[in-house]
Structure formats: structure tokens, C-alpha cells
Amino acid sequence: AQSVTQLDSQVPVFEEAPVELRCNYSSSVSVYLFWYVQYPNQGLQLLLKYLSGSTLVKGINGFEAEFNKSQTSFHLRKPSVHISDTAEYFCAVLNSGGYQKVTFGTGTKLQVIP
Amino acid sequence: ETGVTQSPTHLIKTRGQQVTLRCSSQSGHNTVSWYQQALGQGPQFIFQYYREEENGRGNFPPRFSGLQFPNYSSELNVNALELDDSALYLCASSLGTGNTIYFGEGSWLTVV
Numbered sequence: 001a002q003s004v005t006q007l008d009s010q011v012p013v014f015e016e017a018p019v020e021l022r023c024n025y026s027s028s029v030s031v032y033l034f035w036y037v038q039y040p041n042q043g044l045q046l047l048l049k050y051l052s053g054s055t056l057v058k059g060i061n062g063f064e065a066e067f068n069k070s071q072t073s074f075h076l077r078k079p080s081v082h083i084s085d086t087a088e089y090f091c092a093v094l095n096s097g098g099y100q101k102v103t104f105g106t107g108t109k110l111q112v113i114p
Numbered sequence: 115e116t117g118v119t120q121s122p123t124h125l126i127k128t129r130g131q132q133v134t135l136r137c138s139s140q141s142g143h144n145t146v147s148w149y150q151q152a153l154g155q156g157p158q159f160i161f162q163y164y165r166e167e168e169n170g171r172g173n174f175p176p177r178f179s180g181l182q183f184p185n186y187s188s189e190l191n192v193n194a195l196e197l198d199d200s201a202l203y204l205c206a207s208s209l210g211t212g213n214t215i216y217f218g219e220g221s222w223l224t225v226v
Contacts, residue, residue, distance in 0.1 A: 043204060043217050102157075106155060
């Protein structure tokens with residue numbers, strides 16, 4: 001079984017400040033890792049993904065994340081946030097084998113304050 | 115744009131009724147999965163279809179069922195609707211397993 005923990009349910013941050021959204025996972029097998037963003041009343045948009053290779057992955061809208069296997073973490077970062085980044089962010093894991101069951105965290109609401 | 119389209123976008127049903135939600139996957143994607151996202155929660159895996167057969171299921175009762183068609187489009191059917199079925203239902207497609215999953219915009223179901 002696999003699980004995802006997003007410790008922060010809400011993160012307020014001032015515009016142009018840096019932000020880090022934390023994600024820890026648990027799995028007995030190799031996993032792929034994803035961050036999705038969900039704007040109000042919309043579906044999920046893929047921000048970035050880690051499948052293999054470099055542990056630092058860059059995504060859309062200036063976001064990046066670092067895979068840390070020893071700490072089983074995949075924290076999302078942005079050096080300078082914008083008002084338009086206000087949304088809910090979901091960390092997700094997928095077993096590298098078997099069927100495509102993606103396990104999501106409970107989400108982190110990022111509130112950018114002007 | 116992910117290329118995954120869902121219909122309808124919003125609907126209201128009465129408790130006890132049945133509902134069918136539809137999904138057209140991204141071109142060439144042969145794997146479709148469905149997720150339920152209740153208000154304030156993360157999406158929960160319902161089931162997955164690969165080449166027209168269900169090959170994985172989450173913790174949902176049998177009244178949640180589905181189909182995948184030869185063109186890889188899919189349906190989610192829910193019978194005997196309950197109030198707790200009110201949620202956003204997300205369809206996702208991918209090419210086989212171990213690949214990136216792309217989500218549609220979802221269908222908002224309200225059960226009254």
C-alpha cells in the first residue's frame with residue numbers, strides 16, 4: 001500500500017515571497033511522483049512529475065520539486081509566488097508497476113496575499 | 115488542455131436515481147481511470163480500465179460500475195445514488211501503465 005502526507009492544509013504567503021509545500025510518501029515499491037494544481041471549480045492540472053533521473057524536476061509556472069528517496073519526500077518550491085498561484089496543490093504517487101492507481105494527498109491550499 | 119473531455123460538467127440527481135458520466139480520453143491513450151473528489155478532499159481512486167477490461171478497483175461499492183469502449187472512451191455509472199455521492203468525478207487517461215496520467219475537468223454531481 002502507498003500513502004501520501006501533506007502536512008500543511010493551508011499555507012499563506014505574501015506575493016513575491018518564496019514558498020515550499022511539503023509532501024512525504026510511503027510505499028513498499030518504487031514510485032513515480034507528481035504535483036497537481038487545482039484552481040477553484042476546475043479539474044487537476046499537472047505541474048510536474050518525477051519518473052526517474054535527476055532528482056530536481058522543473059515544472060510549469062516556475063515551480064520545481066526535489067525527490068529525496070532517503071527522506072521519502074517530494075517538496076514543491078517556488079522562489080517568488082504570484083497572486084495567480086492561489087490554488088490547491090496535490091501531491092500524488094503512482095506505483096511504477098501494476099495498474100494506474102494514483103494515491104493523492106489531502107491537498108495544500110496556497111493563499112497568496114497581496 | 116489535456117485532451118481528456120468529460121460530460122456533463124454539472125448535474126443534479128435525486129437520491130435513489132442512477133447517473134452515467136462520460137469521458138473521452140486523450141488520443142491514443144488506452145487506459146482510463148476514474149476518481150471521486152469530495153468537497154475539501156483529495157481525489158480517491160474508483161477503478162481503472164485497460165483495453166475494455168477493469169483491471170483495478172478502489173474501495174467503492176459495486177453500485178459504482180464502468181465501461182470502456184473500443185475507441186477507449188469510458189463511462190462511469192452509479193446506481194442507487196446517495197447523498198454522499200455528491201462530488202467531483204474526474205476521469206484520467208494514460209498510455210498503458212507507468213506513465214503520466216492526464217485529468218479531465220471533471221463532472222460535478224450533486225445528489226439531493
